[in-house]
Amino acid sequence: MFHKEGYKIIVITFIIVIGSALLVDSFVTVNWLKTLLLLTLIVFLVLILQFFRNPKRHTQLDADQVLSPVDGKVVVIEEVFEKEYFKEKRLQVSVFMSPINVHVTRYPISGNVIFSKYHPGKYLVAWHPKASEENERTTVVVENETYGKVLYRQIAGALAKRIVNYAALNDKAVQGTDSGFIKFGSRVDLYLPLDTNIKVELNQKVRGGESIIAELKK
Known part of the structure; x- marks a missing residue:
């Protein structure tokens, strides 16, 4: 497929x-x-x-969990100040995609799309520290009653010259379904509440729509 x-x-x-x-x-x-x-x-x-393959994924819907939006490798887990939307500290988890990974972007949680914005920009290598602020990118925020607000950001890399974002304001997001596509390698950043229980480690490989990135602390 x-x-x-x-x-x-x-x-x-x-x-x-x-x-x-x-x-x-x-x-x-x-x-x-x-x-x-x-x-x-x-x-x-x-x-x-x-x-351009788009394999079927078996998503287990769970309002208490954030799933990986893409296939790839976890390259960042850290507390940062998110400047664009939250304007406060968040936990950032970044997944880097190589050209051989599936490049479909999927909704990490179900809920309402309350923010969606495209930013033109540069094409620094995806792991560059300034890539999340200076590269071509899209920022999407999804909110639900259980988890609250989760921001994910598609970031173009040195090879990626086009980001496709399907998430429009007021859309109903369904966890694990297609929300976009990034052509030829890049990364996706997740910004999560500080009290989130992170379930992945650095350099861990993850699968979009299946791997659990984080869950609510109980």
């Missing part, structure tokens, strides 16, 4: 690969070179297909 954001690119890639393969077969007479070029085209096609 492929994400709708990739349909156009996949079709164009197929046309390019098939056309190039026909040219190689017609004009390249050296067998080893022909084989190498055809294999290169196949690898290119496979990379594009895997990047």
Whole structure:
């Protein structure tokens, strides 16, 4: 299953690969070179297909838990001052996505979308300390009665040149469902209440819509 954001690119890639393969077969007479070029085209096609894959996730809805919005590796867990929306201290958990990860962004909690804003910006590498403030990004806040307000921020990286955000103001968010897409590598930051019980560790690999990032302390 492929994400709708990739349909156009996949079709164009197929046309390019098939056309190039026909040219190689017609004009390249050296067998080893022909084989190498055809294999290169196949690898290119496979990379594009895997990047836009959208595997089904088995989300267990739980109002007491925050799920990872994306696939990737946890690279930040720290207390920070969130400047844009809360303007107070929050726990930040950041997940970095490599180009081989699934790049679908999913709602970390269910609730109402009470804030959604796009920011144009730079394309610093996703792990750069200033990436969350200076790179192209979107900020979304979802609120529910159980967990309160959770902010997640899609951040473009050095390769990502387009962030897609489906979360519009007053939308009803459903935990684990698609809320956006980031093309070609980047990261997502979560900003959680200070009394949140963090359930992940640095460098831990997580799956969007399934891995538990945090839960309410009981």
